């Protein structure tokens with residue numbers, strides 16, 4: 028019997044840009060956004076060491092697969108930053124959505140745009 032989750036695409040709304048990203052299975056949110064022509068803030072380009080890609084989850088904290096040890100290590104770099112206190116934060120370069128959801132990430136924009 029085929030795995031029905033195999034071709035499940037998750038739709039992630041990114042605010043405040045009001046952008047919708049379609050994320051394929053086993054694809055990170057940042058990779059999906061870049062594939063669809065968006066600039067996503069990053070310094071390390073997906074190595075989980077810069078935290079520039081981090082997102083704040085809105086609503087369902089279970090909308091992403093649990094963080095891997097690598098992502099947890101990267102998230103520790105954000106510890107103590109008051110802006111993120113009390114919020115559910117993930118690294119978009121590592122986080123894989125498992126359902127449709129919304130996140131907040133400033134700086135996401137069409138790659139061709141300079142603002």
Ligand code: FES
Nearest residue numbers: 073075078080120
């Ligand atoms: S892109 Fe650097 S930590 Fe995600």
